[in-house]
Amino acid sequence: xxxxxxxxxxxxxxxxxxxxxxxxxxxxxxxxxxxxxxxxxxxxxxxxxxxxxxxxxxxxxxxxxxxxxxxxxxxxxxxxxxxxxxxxxxxxxxxxxxxxxxxxxxxxxxxxxxxxxxxxxxxxxxxxxxxxxxxxxxxxxxxxxxxxxxxxxxxxxxxxxxxxxxxxxxxxxxxxxxxxxxxxxxxxxxxxxxxxxxxxxxxxxxxxxxxxxxxxxxxxxxxxxxxxxxxxxxxxxxxxxxxxxxxxxxxxxxxxxxxxxxxxxxxx
Amino acid sequence: xxxxxxxxxxxxxxxxxxxxxxxxxxxxxxxxxxxxxxxxxxxxxxxxxxxxxxxxxxxxxxxxxxxxxxxxxxxxxxxxxxxxxxxxxxxxxxxxxxxxxxxxxxxxxxxxxxxxxxxxxxxxxxxxxxxxxxxxxxxxxxxxxxxxxxxxxxxxxxxxxxxxxxxxxxxxxxxxxxxxxxxxxxxxxxxxxxxxxxxxxxxxxxxxxxxxxxxxxxxxxxxxxxxxxxxxxxxxxxxxxxxxxxxxxxxxxxxxxxxxxxxxxxxx
Numbered sequence: 001x002x003x004x005x006x007x008x009x010x011x012x013x014x015x016x017x018x019x020x021x022x023x024x025x026x027x028x029x030x031x032x033x034x035x036x037x038x039x040x041x042x043x044x045x046x047x048x049x050x051x052x053x054x055x056x057x058x059x060x061x062x063x064x065x066x067x068x069x070x071x072x073x074x075x076x077x078x079x080x081x082x083x084x085x086x087x088x089x090x091x092x093x094x095x096x097x098x099x100x101x102x103x104x105x106x107x108x109x110x111x112x113x114x115x116x117x118x119x120x121x122x123x124x125x126x127x128x129x130x131x132x133x134x135x136x137x138x139x140x141x142x143x144x145x146x147x148x149x150x151x152x153x154x155x156x157x158x159x160x161x162x163x164x165x166x167x168x169x170x171x172x173x174x175x176x177x178x179x180x181x182x183x184x185x186x187x188x189x190x191x192x193x194x195x196x197x198x199x200x201x202x203x204x205x206x207x208x209x210x211x212x213x214x215x216x217x218x219x220x221x222x223x224x225x226x227x228x229x230x231x232x233x234x235x236x237x238x239x240x241x242x243x244x245x246x247x248x249x250x251x252x253x254x255x256x257x258x259x260x261x262x263x264x265x266x267x268x
Numbered sequence: 269x270x271x272x273x274x275x276x277x278x279x280x281x282x283x284x285x286x287x288x289x290x291x292x293x294x295x296x297x298x299x300x301x302x303x304x305x306x307x308x309x310x311x312x313x314x315x316x317x318x319x320x321x322x323x324x325x326x327x328x329x330x331x332x333x334x335x336x337x338x339x340x341x342x343x344x345x346x347x348x349x350x351x352x353x354x355x356x357x358x359x360x361x362x363x364x365x366x367x368x369x370x371x372x373x374x375x376x377x378x379x380x381x382x383x384x385x386x387x388x389x390x391x392x393x394x395x396x397x398x399x400x401x402x403x404x405x406x407x408x409x410x411x412x413x414x415x416x417x418x419x420x421x422x423x424x425x426x427x428x429x430x431x432x433x434x435x436x437x438x439x440x441x442x443x444x445x446x447x448x449x450x451x452x453x454x455x456x457x458x459x460x461x462x463x464x465x466x467x468x469x470x471x472x473x474x475x476x477x478x479x480x481x482x483x484x485x486x487x488x489x490x491x492x493x494x495x496x497x498x499x500x501x502x503x504x505x506x507x508x509x510x511x512x513x514x515x516x517x518x519x520x521x522x523x524x525x526x527x528x529x530x531x532x533x534x535x536x
Contacts, residue, residue: 214447
């Protein structure tokens with residue numbers, strides 16, 4: 001999947017790019033069927049909300065689930081990263097599903113991902129980015145991702161380590177800075193159905209609100225990094241900040257469909 | 269201000285009615301200038317969020333602020349209540365400003381107001397309602413009110429007393445019930461600028477999410493009750509559940525403008 005020059009320009013200007021309905025309903029059915037089982041597992045890679053037993057995130061899923069192992073090598077997800085980052089040697093810095101669980105999904109404070117990659121992991125430069133795949137519909141009610149457009153152009157901003165607001169420590173940005181950025185850029189929240197993709201820059205300031213609805217807002221994140229930009233500090237566990245810098249080898253575009261049909265055939 | 273038959277029918281069918289831009293910018297400027305000072309007061313009627321010092325609500329403001337004393341008797345707010353409740357003898361059961369403060373505004377769980385009026389205050393019947401006046405813009409990002417349309421038709425639902433989630437105890441509805449109601453009615457979140465009004469039935473199920481934005485989402489609520497439906501239990505303080513059942517006497521429609529211009533004249 002090649003992005004057009006217009007799409008690349010939009011990404012560079014705004015800091016993000018929304019691509020609706022990239023994966024088919026059949027492909028998404030294969031993925032979403034796995035999710036309740038993933039979140040139900042009792043293992044360190046599955047973390048829960050601070051104030052409830054609801055799942056918050058499942059990390060490093062590509063290493064402990066066959067379907068998501070394919071997703072982590074899917075060309076529709078990886079190739080745009082190669083284009084944007086200007087290298088076909090990328091590795092998976094982080095791979096997680098955020099649950100934003102129905103009724104219990106808590107906030108993610110305003111932050112830049114690169115602030116964490118820099119402060120915690122000593123990633124040399126922001127030549128890394130996020131590719132998000134909606135595993136469920138994101139709508140205006142269930143705590144969609146909120147971006148401050150063009151905020152990536154300011155580079156890495158001052159951040160403080162917030163270890164109390166949620167169950168996941170995060171380098172967050174102070175209110176006065178957010179106020180100033182929002183006055184300049186406003187806020188957007190791209191919405192769409194499962195199978196849509198959202199690419200955003202490692203320095204784009206983002207957050208998401210609570211989810212009080214009966215609709216879980218599952219999102220998969222691939223944090224892709226250039227192999228020549230690998231992290232140099234190993235403070236966080238490898239399932240949060242991967243120490244395996246092997247370049248991703250992409251699978252065929254129809255890998256999920258083939259897998260689903262083979263499995264159906266085997267079961268028949 | 270008389271509602272039309274179409275508007276009354278919409279309210280009765282959906283459980284709510286949105287009226288954009290009812291108050292002018294000049295009138296709203298008079299009101300909003302008061303708000304920071306109100307929330308800054310150190311008095312029991314001003315409550316704060318559980319996890320921060322941000323204001324959550326200011327109660328009974330009509331008794332301790334001259335401008336809001338007029339608002340509590342304003343015909344554009346009170347007369348629709350008289351129409352809907354079928355009586356010109358209404359009293360103010362509760363009068364509050366909810367702050368949903370910038371950055372810190374916390375959730376209101378799913379609930380019906382009548383559940384609290386019944387369980388805490390022994391209000392005989394749901395012949396009471398809310399008239400909300402937006403004191404700031406409500407948009408998709410700053411935790412707007414969410415309604416489940418038509419949920420008021422089910423009458424009072426089972427509720428549990430939630431005293432832990434936020435700083436304000438509330439009779440809330442369980443997740444299974446909300447899931448069922450949302451499958452039937454969906455969710456709506458009326459949005460609009462300061463000066464807009466939102467009328468809703470005492471049994472309409474509603475909630476609101478967190479506010480991570482730099483935009484406080486102030487809303488004034490008049491909870492109007494028929495004088496012949498007065499509460500019979502005085503468990504909550506009078507500033508939360510008013511024990512003064514004196515019928516509201518409306519002021520002239522231009523009361524706010526006249527006040528603002530007189531004050532300007534005096535200052536000049």
